Amino acid sequence: MSIPVLDRLTFGAKSSEVSFVKKNGINNWIESQLAPTNLDPAVEKSLKQSLLRISYGESADYPAINENRPFSSHNKTTEELWPLLEAHKMPYPERVRALEELRASRLIYAAHTQWQVRELMVDFWHNHFNIHAGDLAIAVAMPTFEREVIRKNCLGNFGQMLEGVATSTPMLIYLNNRSSRTGAPNENYARELFELHTLGKGRYLNEIYSKWRQVPGAEKGKPTGYIDQDVYEAARAFTGWILEDGRGTGNGINLPKTGKFHYLDSWHDPYQKRVLAQEFDPYGAPMADGKRVISILAGHPGTAEHLCEKLCRRFVSDTPPAALVSSCTKVWIDNQNHPQQIAKVLSHLFRSPLFVQAVQSGQSKKLKRPLELAMSFVRKLDLPHSPSMQLINEISDCGQRLYYWPTPDGHPDTTDFWLTTQTIRKRWFLPLGIMDNWWGTGFITPEVLSRGIEQPIEEVSMIKDIANRLLGDDAQVTLSQLTKNFKTPNKRLLGSGQDEWNAVRRTIALLAMSPSFQWK
Numbered sequence: 394m395s396i397p398v399l400d401r402l403t404f405g406a407k408s409s410e411v412s413f414v415k416k417n418g419i420n421n422w423i424e425s426q427l428a429p430t431n432l433d434p435a436v437e438k439s440l441k442q443s444l445l446r447i448s449y450g451e452s453a454d455y456p457a458i459n460e461n462r463p464f465s466s467h468n469k470t471t472e473e474l475w476p477l478l479e480a481h482k483m484p485y486p487e488r489v490r491a492l493e494e495l496r497a498s499r500l501i502y503a504a505h506t507q508w509q510v511r512e513l514m515v516d517f518w519h520n521h522f523n524i525h526a527g528d529l530a531i532a533v534a535m536p537t538f539e540r541e542v543i544r545k546n547c548l549g550n551f552g553q554m555l556e557g558v559a560t561s562t563p564m565l566i567y568l569n570n571r572s573s574r575t576g577a578p579n580e581n582y583a584r585e586l587f588e589l590h591t592l593g594k595g596r597y598l599n600e601i602y603s604k605w606r607q608v609p610g611a612e613k614g615k616p617t618g619y620i621d622q623d624v625y626e627a628a629r630a631f632t633g634w635i636l637e638d639g640r641g642t643g644n645g646i647n648l649p650k651t652g653k654f655h656y657l658d659s660w661h662d663p664y665q666k667r668v669l670a671q672e673f674d675p676y677g678a679p680m681a682d683g684k685r686v687i688s689i690l691a692g693h694p695g696t697a698e699h700l701c702e703k704l705c706r707r708f709v710s711d712t713p714p715a716a717l718v719s720s721c722t723k724v725w726i727d728n729q730n731h732p733q734q735i736a737k738v739l740s741h742l743f744r745s746p747l748f749v750q751a752v753q754s755g756q757s758k759k760l761k762r763p764l765e766l767a768m769s770f771v772r773k774l775d776l777p778h779s780p781s782m783q784l785i786n787e788i789s790d791c792g793q794r795l796y797y798w799p800t801p802d803g804h805p806d807t808t809d810f811w812l813t814t815q816t817i818r819k820r821w822f823l824p825l826g827i828m829d830n831w832w833g834t835g836f837i838t839p840e841v842l843s844r845g846i847e848q849p850i851e852e853v854s855m856i857k858d859i860a861n862r863l864l865g866d867d868a869q870v871t872l873s874q875l876t877k878n879f880k881t882p883n884k885r886l887l888g889s890g891q892d893e894w895n896a897v898r899r900t901i902a903l904l905a906m907s908p909s910f911q912w913k
Contacts, residue, residue, distance in 0.1 A: 395419035396865060397752050400913050401708060401759070402426070402743065403509035405769025408845075408862065410509075423743050427548060427736040429508035439501045440464055443779045445494060446833075447486055454482040467494035467536050471562050474533035475652035492532040495539060496795050497780035503768040504778045510739070514547040515539070516764070517707055518554070519796075521700075522590060523803035524563045526796040530638075534562035534652055535796060548736040551700065552691035552729075555590065559687060560654040562636060568801065571635045573628065575662035583628035585801045587619050591690040593699035611670040618695065619669060626666045630673070630682035633661030656680050669693070697725040701738065703806070709748055710757035711807045717747040758912040760808045763791035763820065765913070770824045770905050773862050775844065776837055783832035791819045824905030828898045839894050842901070852897060860904050867909035875903060 395414050399406040399422070406414075414422050444461035451457040466474070469491060477488045486493075502512050519539070526532045538561045546554035558564050559582075565571040568582035588594050596618035602608050605623070608616040635657055639650040648655060656679055666673035668686050677685075690696055701721035705713030721742050728737040742748055751757035761769060767788060771778045785795065792811055798804055805811075830836050843850050846858055860868040904910065 397755070398743070398749060400769075400865075401752050402513065403769075403772070404503040404512065404765055405772035407772050407775060420744060423510070423740065426508060426510035427733075427740055429511050429548070433506055433508060435505040435507065436502055439505050439779070440467075440498065443497070443501060445497050445780065446782055447490065447493075449484040449486045452484070455484055458484070458486075464494045464498070466491035467498050468540070469536060471534040471537040471652040474536070475650060477533050478530055478652075488529060489532045491536050492526055492796065493782065495536050496785055497782070499764070499795055500768065500778075500780040500784065503764060504771050511544075511547060514735070514739075515543055516762075517704070518543050518547050520798075520803035520806075521703065522558050522564065523798050523801055524567045524796075525799050526563070528566060530652070531563045531566050534566075537561075538563045546735075548733060548739070550730070550732050550734045551696075551725075552688060553732075555691050556684065556687050558590070559586070559631070559683065560634065562652050562654065565634065565636055565654070570631055571638070573632045573634065574657075574660035575629075575632050578625075578628040578632050578662065580624055580628040583624050583631060586627065586686075586690065587624055589801055589803075591696040591699065592619055592693060593695065595699070596695045605667065605670060608670075614670045616670050623668050626668045626673075627686045629662040629664075629666055630668065630686045633657045633659070634680070634683055635660065692729055694722070694726060697722045701725055704738065704742060706806050707759075708742060709751050710759065714747050714751070717742070717745055720745065720747075760811050761911060761913050762804075762811065763788040763793040763816075763823065764795070766791075766820060766911065767823045767827060769913070770827055770863075770910075774842075774859065774901070776827070776841060777835035778827075779833075779835055781833045784826070784834055787819065787823065787826065787832065790816075791823070792816050820911065821906045824910075825899075825902040828902045837898060842894070842897065852893070855897065856900055856904075859901055863901075863904050864907070864909045867907075871904060871907045871909050874907075875900065 395418070396406065396411060398419055399410060399414055402423070403410065410422070441463075444463055446460070447462050448459040449455075449457065474491055477483070480488060499516075502515070506512050522543070524531060524535075524538070526535050542554065542557040542561050546557060559570075564582065568585055569579045570582040573579040573582070588597060597620075598608055598618040599620040602620055605611055605616070605620060608618060608620060610616045633656055635648075635655055637649045637651040637653050637655045639647055641647050642657060642659065648657075658679055661679075661682070663676045665675045666682060669689055671685070671689055673682055673685065698718065702713065702718045705718050705721060709717065721738055724738050724741045725734065728734045731737055767784065770776070788795065789797070793804060826832055827834055828837055842859070843855065846855055857868070857872065860872050864871055
């Protein structure tokens with residue numbers, strides 16, 4: 394009965410993971426997942442071996458290119474990639490190559506990493522701190538953002554990650570804080586910091602209260618929510634948090650052109666401020682005002698509740714149990730300063746009887762996101778897989794636009810967004826296209842499909858074996874609905890022709906199109 398939990402905490406449970414859990418127990422697997430190392434040989438091997446298509450037409454400045462090329466830019470730093478902003482004679486696909494490799498690497502990690510929980514949390518935090526990478530300056534900085542902010546902190550301390558996001562190049566550009574200066578503070582980042590990143594929309598109380606003292610708890614220095622005054626004052630606290638983008642700073646001085654974070658004291662508003670009923674003295678130390686805002690928000694009980702509700706919604710159900718959100722919130726607050734704060738909360742969540750009961754009973758299902766759907770098909774059948782831009786585009790057509798969701802709120806996390814008449818047909822095509830190699834992700838040979846199946850291979854027994862791997866307890870019901878595929882006598886497939894194997898491949902794809910496989 395631990396297999397449904399395993400499926401909920403992976404991009405599809407591989408047979409090796411199922412065997413580990415059966416032998417060692419689900420709790421041992423969870424704890425190992427929450428303490429990952431940097432060793433990930435399957436990912437490293439795939440990154441070295443994979444090729445990604447790049448193509449563009451000829452111009453006066455460069456010849457036409459249409460080739461498969463190894464990964465070479467996804468691990469470069471912002472400083473290394475920043476000169477691409479001024480490489481005006483370079484074809485655009487070359488200038489955004491690092492971002493395209495980064496998008497493709499997400500498929501590699503999902504399919505191959507042994508640290509599945511970490512990868513799910515990378516996806517969670519990318520969505521929580523959503524940034525649209527359509528701006529070239531953002532595109533060249535995204536690899537560093539993912540590597541140094543999201544991956545580094547996804548199981549760590551939220552306050553530390555929040556500061557990393559605030560000082561990251563993509564966020565400074567996306568929410569316009571790089572132009573924020575004394576006398577002209579830009580409120581975009583501060584607004585989303587309160588509304589999306591920490592306290593949440595539910596604690597915006599400006600429609601009820603217009604003065605900070607009116608907010609419940611404010612007189613005691615612990616307001617339950619925030620109003621516009623808090624946003625305005627926080628925006629002032631982040632003035633001077635900008636980028637080294639070559640701009641002039643006065644007196645004939647220009648910043649370097651590195652794309653890295655820079656604190657410019659002459660642009661900072663040094664005067665007294667008040668944020669969430671906390672008084673800020675004037676002329677504080679460099680960056681002290683902004684860091685204090687981050688600390689206040691990271692430590693607010695409302696942030697704990699907002700984030701824990703989102704985690705429970707992602708891992709449990711669209712309407713998570715209030716008691717589970719409450720217990721996770723307590724763990725979050727109790728571990729406020731712990732370097733592995735997020736891992737502590739996840740350990741409590743995943744081991745909670747409420748979580749286990751909800752998942753194992755099948756009453757609290759979550760619809761797989763398109764990336765999960767595609768990669769769970771690959772992982773459960775242990776299929777060969779290389780990323781391709783065609784598959785990434787298909788996943789985008791299903792609604793999951795990796796690095797290109799247009800608004801700061803990120804992809805919705807409820808079924809009604811993902812399950813529409815427009816997307817369901819696209820979702821059906823994902824397993825079929827992978828099985829038939831429509832998008833160049835790898836040929837599925839008879840040897841791959843028959844791996845681990847007792848010889849001589851017979852069609853019906855083989856399909857039943859694969860159905861059990863894909864669907865678990867729902868395999869028999871789904872197979873009975875596909876009986877039209879088994880009207881012919883059972884055939885031995887060893888040495889059979891391609892037509893017989895094509896029929897097997899098509900039946901496997903149909904199993905993955907079934908409702909049972911769409912949910913986890």
